Amino acid sequence: MATPSEAHVDIESLSHVASLFSDGFLRFTPKDRIERDIFSNAVNLIVENVNYFTIYDWRGVMRLYFATKYGGSHRRPVGDLSKYKAPSLGSLEYFDISRQFRVIDPDIFECTSSYYLERKGPELVISQFNASQHKPAGGLRLTFLDRTHAHSRIINAISYPQLEPSKWIMVSPPNTTDRDVKYSIPSEEHITQPSLQRQLNMIDNAEIPLPDLMISVQAKFSDILLHCISRIYMKWLMLIFCVLPFFSKMHIDHYIDVKLVFRSIIKRINSIWFYGMGIIHPFGPCGLPPWFLACAELHECFSLSQADFWKCVDDFYHCQRRNGK
Numbered sequence: 001m002a003t004p005s006e007a008h009v010d011i012e013s014l015s016h017v018a019s020l021f022s023d024g025f026l027r028f029t030p031k032d033r034i035e036r037d038i039f040s041n042a043v044n045l046i047v048e049n050v051n052y053f054t055i056y057d058w059r060g061v062m063r064l065y066f067a068t069k070y071g072g073s074h075r076r077p078v079g080d081l082s083k084y085k086a087p088s089l090g091s092l093e094y095f096d097i098s099r100q101f102r103v104i105d106p107d108i109f110e111c112t113s114s115y116y117l118e119r120k121g122p123e124l125v126i127s128q129f130n131a132s133q134h135k136p137a138g139g140l141r142l143t144f145l146d147r148t149h150a151h152s153r154i155i156n157a158i159s160y161p162q163l164e165p166s167k168w169i170m171v172s173p174p175n176t177t178d179r180d181v182k183y184s185i186p187s188e189e190h191i192t193q194p195s196l197q198r199q200l201n202m203i204d205n206a207e208i209p210l211p212d213l214m215i216s217v218q219a220k221f222s223d224i225l226l227h228c229i230s231r232i233y234m235k236w237l238m239l240i241f242c243v244l245p246f247f248s249k250m251h252i253d254h255y256i257d258v259k260l261v262f263r264s265i266i267k268r269i270n271s272i273w274f275y276g277m278g279i280i281h282p283f284g285p286c287g288l289p290p291w292f293l294a295c296a297e298l299h300e301c302f303s304l305s306q307a308d309f310w311k312c313v314d315d316f317y318h319c320q321r322r323n324g325k
Contacts, residue, residue, distance in 0.1 A: 014048065016051070017213045018056060019054070019215045020214065021061075022217065023097055024218060027097050028224045028226075030093060031095060034062075036081055037305060038055070038142075039078050043124055045140055046117065050140065053117075053142050053143070054211065055143070056146070056289075058147040061097060066115065071128060075125040076125060076127070092230045114142065114144075115128055115141075115143075116134040117140045117142055210292065211296040212297070214288075214293060216299070218301070219264045219302065224261055227256075228256055232256075299312035299316065300312075
Protein backbone atom coordinates (compact mmCIF):
# COMPACT_ATOMS: atom_id res chain seq x y z
CA MET A 1 0.00 0.00 0.00
CA ALA A 2 1.41 3.36 -0.99
CA THR A 3 0.55 6.51 0.85
CA PRO A 4 0.75 9.95 -0.78
CA SER A 5 4.31 10.78 -1.71
CA GLU A 6 6.43 13.80 -0.92
CA ALA A 7 5.56 15.17 -4.36
CA HIS A 8 2.30 16.41 -2.88
CA VAL A 9 3.98 19.12 -0.83
CA ASP A 10 3.39 21.81 -3.44
CA ILE A 11 -0.27 20.90 -3.81
CA GLU A 12 -3.02 22.19 -1.57
CA SER A 13 -2.56 20.54 1.81
CA LEU A 14 -4.97 18.03 3.28
CA SER A 15 -5.95 18.91 6.83
CA HIS A 16 -9.28 17.19 7.54
CA VAL A 17 -10.52 13.85 6.22
CA ALA A 18 -14.06 12.71 7.01
CA SER A 19 -15.65 9.31 6.38
CA LEU A 20 -19.33 8.51 6.14
CA PHE A 21 -20.14 4.93 7.20
CA SER A 22 -23.22 3.49 5.52
CA ASP A 23 -25.59 1.09 7.26
CA GLY A 24 -24.48 -1.69 4.95
CA PHE A 25 -20.81 -1.18 5.78
CA LEU A 26 -21.47 -1.21 9.53
CA ARG A 27 -23.69 -4.28 9.37
CA PHE A 28 -21.67 -6.46 6.99
CA THR A 29 -18.12 -5.66 8.15
CA PRO A 30 -16.75 -7.33 11.32
CA LYS A 31 -16.20 -5.06 14.33
CA ASP A 32 -12.53 -5.80 14.83
CA ARG A 33 -11.69 -5.15 11.18
CA ILE A 34 -13.41 -1.76 11.21
CA GLU A 35 -11.52 -0.80 14.36
CA ARG A 36 -8.20 -2.00 12.93
CA ASP A 37 -8.75 -0.15 9.65
CA ILE A 38 -9.61 3.07 11.48
CA PHE A 39 -6.36 2.95 13.42
CA SER A 40 -4.29 1.84 10.41
CA ASN A 41 -5.54 4.73 8.30
CA ALA A 42 -5.07 7.08 11.26
CA VAL A 43 -1.38 6.15 11.42
CA ASN A 44 -0.95 7.03 7.74
CA LEU A 45 -2.84 10.29 8.21
CA ILE A 46 -0.48 11.25 11.04
CA VAL A 47 2.49 10.54 8.76
CA GLU A 48 0.94 12.81 6.12
CA ASN A 49 0.44 15.60 8.71
CA VAL A 50 -3.35 15.41 8.58
CA ASN A 51 -4.73 16.81 11.83
CA TYR A 52 -8.40 15.78 11.79
CA PHE A 53 -10.15 12.49 11.04
CA THR A 54 -13.94 12.51 11.45
CA ILE A 55 -16.25 9.51 11.19
CA TYR A 56 -19.98 10.01 10.72
CA ASP A 57 -22.69 7.37 11.07
CA TRP A 58 -26.16 8.66 11.74
CA ARG A 59 -27.02 5.98 14.31
CA GLY A 60 -24.01 6.69 16.53
CA VAL A 61 -22.87 3.05 16.45
CA MET A 62 -19.16 3.82 16.21
CA ARG A 63 -19.37 6.61 18.73
CA LEU A 64 -21.00 4.37 21.32
CA TYR A 65 -18.51 1.56 20.59
CA PHE A 66 -15.44 3.78 21.09
CA ALA A 67 -16.96 5.49 24.14
CA THR A 68 -17.47 2.09 25.76
CA LYS A 69 -14.00 0.79 24.88
CA TYR A 70 -11.78 3.87 24.94
CA GLY A 71 -13.68 6.46 26.97
CA GLY A 72 -11.44 8.01 29.62
CA SER A 73 -8.26 6.55 28.11
CA HIS A 74 -4.92 8.31 28.50
CA ARG A 75 -2.12 7.31 26.11
CA ARG A 76 -3.47 3.79 25.87
CA PRO A 77 -1.70 1.58 23.29
CA VAL A 78 -4.04 0.21 20.65
CA GLY A 79 -1.92 -2.89 20.02
CA ASP A 80 0.10 -4.17 17.10
CA LEU A 81 -1.96 -3.48 13.99
CA SER A 82 0.23 -5.73 11.83
CA LYS A 83 -0.66 -8.86 13.80
CA TYR A 84 -4.36 -8.84 12.99
CA LYS A 85 -5.82 -12.29 12.38
CA ALA A 86 -9.19 -12.83 10.78
CA PRO A 87 -11.56 -14.58 13.21
CA SER A 88 -13.14 -17.91 12.41
CA LEU A 89 -16.54 -18.15 10.75
CA GLY A 90 -18.29 -18.86 14.03
CA SER A 91 -16.68 -15.99 15.95
CA LEU A 92 -17.38 -13.07 13.61
CA GLU A 93 -18.95 -10.16 15.51
CA TYR A 94 -21.00 -7.50 13.78
CA PHE A 95 -22.56 -4.23 14.89
CA ASP A 96 -26.25 -4.23 15.72
CA ILE A 97 -27.54 -1.27 13.74
CA SER A 98 -31.08 -1.68 15.05
CA ARG A 99 -30.05 0.16 18.22
CA GLN A 100 -29.59 3.90 18.11
CA PHE A 101 -27.40 6.09 20.28
CA ARG A 102 -29.45 7.92 22.88
CA VAL A 103 -28.09 10.62 25.10
CA ILE A 104 -28.78 9.99 28.79
CA ASP A 105 -26.13 12.09 30.51
CA PRO A 106 -25.25 15.37 28.76
CA ASP A 107 -21.75 15.25 30.27
CA ILE A 108 -21.09 11.86 28.68
CA PHE A 109 -22.52 13.19 25.43
CA GLU A 110 -20.02 16.03 25.40
CA CYS A 111 -16.97 14.01 26.52
CA THR A 112 -17.03 10.96 24.30
CA SER A 113 -17.03 12.40 20.79
CA SER A 114 -13.31 13.02 20.26
CA TYR A 115 -10.07 11.18 20.85
CA TYR A 116 -6.44 12.09 20.31
CA LEU A 117 -4.11 9.70 18.50
CA GLU A 118 -0.34 10.04 18.51
CA ARG A 119 2.75 7.98 17.85
CA LYS A 120 4.75 6.78 20.84
CA GLY A 121 7.76 5.14 19.27
CA PRO A 122 6.47 2.34 17.05
CA GLU A 123 3.11 2.25 18.87
CA LEU A 124 -0.08 4.20 18.34
CA VAL A 125 -1.66 5.49 21.56
CA ILE A 126 -5.14 6.87 22.09
CA SER A 127 -6.40 9.38 24.65
CA GLN A 128 -9.74 10.96 25.27
CA PHE A 129 -9.50 14.41 23.72
CA ASN A 130 -8.75 17.34 25.99
CA ALA A 131 -8.79 20.75 24.33
CA SER A 132 -6.31 22.23 26.81
CA GLN A 133 -3.76 19.42 26.46
CA HIS A 134 -4.02 18.14 22.90
CA LYS A 135 -3.00 20.37 20.02
CA PRO A 136 -3.50 19.52 16.33
CA ALA A 137 0.22 19.54 15.54
CA GLY A 138 1.96 16.25 16.18
CA GLY A 139 -1.14 14.10 16.47
CA LEU A 140 -4.55 13.36 15.03
CA ARG A 141 -7.94 14.27 16.43
CA LEU A 142 -10.39 11.42 15.84
CA THR A 143 -14.02 12.55 16.10
CA PHE A 144 -17.24 10.56 15.88
CA LEU A 145 -20.44 12.33 14.86
CA ASP A 146 -24.04 11.24 14.47
CA ARG A 147 -27.38 12.87 13.83
CA THR A 148 -27.72 13.97 17.48
CA HIS A 149 -24.88 16.42 16.93
CA ALA A 150 -26.14 17.82 13.65
CA HIS A 151 -29.74 18.35 14.65
CA SER A 152 -29.30 19.31 18.30
CA ARG A 153 -26.76 21.96 17.31
CA ILE A 154 -29.03 23.45 14.67
CA ILE A 155 -32.08 23.46 16.91
CA ASN A 156 -30.30 24.85 19.98
CA ALA A 157 -27.94 27.25 18.25
CA ILE A 158 -28.57 30.96 18.77
CA SER A 159 -28.54 32.65 15.40
CA TYR A 160 -26.69 35.86 14.79
CA PRO A 161 -28.70 38.83 16.16
CA GLN A 162 -30.82 40.60 13.60
CA LEU A 163 -29.57 44.00 12.54
CA GLU A 164 -31.84 46.99 12.37
CA PRO A 165 -32.60 48.19 8.83
CA SER A 166 -30.89 51.47 9.64
CA LYS A 167 -27.57 49.58 10.01
CA TRP A 168 -27.87 47.75 6.72
CA ILE A 169 -25.68 48.70 3.79
CA MET A 170 -27.33 51.20 1.47
CA VAL A 171 -26.56 50.66 -2.21
CA SER A 172 -27.86 52.24 -5.38
CA PRO A 173 -28.74 49.92 -8.25
CA PRO A 174 -26.68 50.45 -11.43
CA ASN A 175 -29.75 50.88 -13.66
CA THR A 176 -32.23 53.50 -12.49
CA THR A 177 -34.45 55.61 -14.73
CA ASP A 178 -37.28 57.65 -13.26
CA ARG A 179 -36.24 57.94 -9.65
CA ASP A 180 -33.36 57.28 -7.34
CA VAL A 181 -34.01 53.85 -5.82
CA LYS A 182 -31.93 52.50 -2.97
CA TYR A 183 -31.91 48.94 -1.70
CA SER A 184 -31.06 47.87 1.82
CA ILE A 185 -29.10 44.64 2.07
CA PRO A 186 -27.69 42.85 5.13
CA SER A 187 -23.98 42.89 5.78
CA GLU A 188 -21.79 39.92 4.82
CA GLU A 189 -21.34 39.05 8.49
CA HIS A 190 -25.09 38.98 8.93
CA ILE A 191 -25.46 36.56 6.01
CA THR A 192 -22.60 34.18 6.84
CA GLN A 193 -23.24 34.24 10.61
CA PRO A 194 -19.76 33.18 11.79
CA SER A 195 -20.96 32.70 15.37
CA LEU A 196 -23.46 30.08 14.21
CA GLN A 197 -20.79 28.35 12.14
CA ARG A 198 -18.52 28.18 15.18
CA GLN A 199 -21.30 26.60 17.23
CA LEU A 200 -21.92 23.93 14.60
CA ASN A 201 -18.22 23.06 14.39
CA MET A 202 -17.47 23.30 18.12
CA ILE A 203 -17.07 19.76 19.48
CA ASP A 204 -15.65 18.98 22.92
CA ASN A 205 -14.78 22.65 23.49
CA ALA A 206 -12.59 22.83 20.40
CA GLU A 207 -13.50 23.80 16.86
CA ILE A 208 -12.87 21.47 13.94
CA PRO A 209 -12.50 22.83 10.41
CA LEU A 210 -14.69 21.78 7.53
CA PRO A 211 -13.45 18.60 5.79
CA ASP A 212 -11.28 18.81 2.71
CA LEU A 213 -12.10 15.24 1.70
CA MET A 214 -15.29 13.28 2.37
CA ILE A 215 -15.06 9.50 1.79
CA SER A 216 -18.29 7.53 1.60
CA VAL A 217 -17.59 3.98 2.81
CA GLN A 218 -19.90 1.24 1.49
CA ALA A 219 -20.00 -2.53 1.92
CA LYS A 220 -18.25 -4.72 -0.62
CA PHE A 221 -19.51 -7.95 -2.16
CA SER A 222 -17.14 -10.26 -0.28
CA ASP A 223 -18.15 -8.85 3.11
CA ILE A 224 -21.85 -9.14 2.28
CA LEU A 225 -21.36 -12.74 1.19
CA LEU A 226 -19.26 -13.61 4.25
CA HIS A 227 -21.87 -12.06 6.54
CA CYS A 228 -24.69 -14.09 4.99
CA ILE A 229 -22.69 -17.33 5.19
CA SER A 230 -21.73 -16.72 8.81
CA ARG A 231 -25.32 -15.90 9.81
CA ILE A 232 -26.61 -19.06 8.10
CA TYR A 233 -23.90 -21.01 9.91
CA MET A 234 -25.00 -19.43 13.20
CA LYS A 235 -28.61 -20.32 12.46
CA TRP A 236 -27.70 -24.00 12.11
CA LEU A 237 -25.77 -23.82 15.38
CA MET A 238 -28.86 -22.35 17.03
CA LEU A 239 -30.91 -25.33 15.87
CA ILE A 240 -28.33 -27.72 17.33
CA PHE A 241 -28.11 -25.80 20.59
CA CYS A 242 -31.88 -25.76 20.97
CA VAL A 243 -31.95 -29.54 20.75
CA LEU A 244 -29.34 -29.95 23.48
CA PRO A 245 -30.69 -28.93 26.91
CA PHE A 246 -27.33 -27.54 28.06
CA PHE A 247 -27.29 -24.93 25.30
CA SER A 248 -31.02 -24.23 25.28
CA LYS A 249 -30.62 -20.74 26.77
CA MET A 250 -27.84 -19.57 24.47
CA HIS A 251 -28.57 -16.79 22.00
CA ILE A 252 -26.56 -16.27 18.83
CA ASP A 253 -27.07 -13.43 16.38
CA HIS A 254 -28.12 -15.08 13.12
CA TYR A 255 -30.44 -12.41 11.71
CA ILE A 256 -29.98 -11.44 8.04
CA ASP A 257 -31.42 -8.12 6.90
CA VAL A 258 -32.47 -9.13 3.39
CA LYS A 259 -33.55 -5.61 2.42
CA LEU A 260 -30.21 -4.15 3.49
CA VAL A 261 -28.37 -6.90 1.61
CA PHE A 262 -30.35 -6.10 -1.53
CA ARG A 263 -29.82 -2.34 -1.21
CA SER A 264 -26.08 -2.75 -0.66
CA ILE A 265 -25.70 -5.00 -3.69
CA ILE A 266 -27.69 -2.59 -5.87
CA LYS A 267 -25.53 0.29 -4.66
CA ARG A 268 -22.37 -1.63 -5.54
CA ILE A 269 -23.69 -2.45 -9.02
CA ASN A 270 -24.76 1.16 -9.46
CA SER A 271 -21.25 2.33 -8.64
CA ILE A 272 -19.78 0.02 -11.28
CA TRP A 273 -22.33 1.14 -13.88
CA PHE A 274 -21.72 4.85 -13.28
CA TYR A 275 -17.95 4.54 -12.70
CA GLY A 276 -18.23 5.54 -9.05
CA MET A 277 -20.13 8.75 -9.82
CA GLY A 278 -23.49 7.75 -8.35
CA ILE A 279 -22.90 8.93 -4.79
CA ILE A 280 -26.06 10.38 -3.29
CA HIS A 281 -26.62 10.98 0.42
CA PRO A 282 -29.83 12.38 1.88
CA PHE A 283 -29.81 15.55 3.94
CA GLY A 284 -32.88 14.59 5.98
CA PRO A 285 -33.05 13.48 9.63
CA CYS A 286 -30.65 10.59 8.94
CA GLY A 287 -28.37 12.31 6.46
CA LEU A 288 -24.97 13.91 6.52
CA PRO A 289 -24.90 17.55 7.75
CA PRO A 290 -24.96 19.61 4.54
CA TRP A 291 -22.33 22.08 5.74
CA PHE A 292 -19.81 19.22 5.90
CA LEU A 293 -19.76 19.23 2.10
CA ALA A 294 -19.20 22.97 1.78
CA CYS A 295 -15.45 22.68 1.11
CA ALA A 296 -15.05 18.93 0.58
CA GLU A 297 -14.51 16.68 -2.39
CA LEU A 298 -16.71 13.60 -2.26
CA HIS A 299 -15.21 10.19 -3.00
CA GLU A 300 -16.47 6.66 -2.52
CA CYS A 301 -14.81 3.37 -1.55
CA PHE A 302 -16.04 -0.11 -0.79
CA SER A 303 -14.34 -1.12 2.50
CA LEU A 304 -12.07 0.86 4.80
CA SER A 305 -8.90 -1.04 3.91
CA GLN A 306 -5.74 1.00 3.50
CA ALA A 307 -5.60 0.34 -0.24
CA ASP A 308 -9.18 1.54 -0.87
CA PHE A 309 -8.99 4.43 1.58
CA TRP A 310 -5.72 5.77 0.24
CA LYS A 311 -6.87 5.51 -3.33
CA CYS A 312 -9.39 8.22 -2.44
CA VAL A 313 -6.62 10.29 -0.84
CA ASP A 314 -4.44 9.90 -3.94
CA ASP A 315 -7.37 10.94 -6.13
CA PHE A 316 -7.76 14.04 -3.98
CA TYR A 317 -4.13 15.01 -4.51
CA HIS A 318 -4.05 14.22 -8.21
CA CYS A 319 -7.44 15.50 -9.37
CA GLN A 320 -7.12 17.97 -12.22
CA ARG A 321 -9.39 20.61 -10.74
CA ARG A 322 -7.33 20.92 -7.56
CA ASN A 323 -4.06 20.97 -9.51
CA GLY A 324 -5.46 23.74 -11.69
CA LYS A 325 -4.91 21.90 -15.00
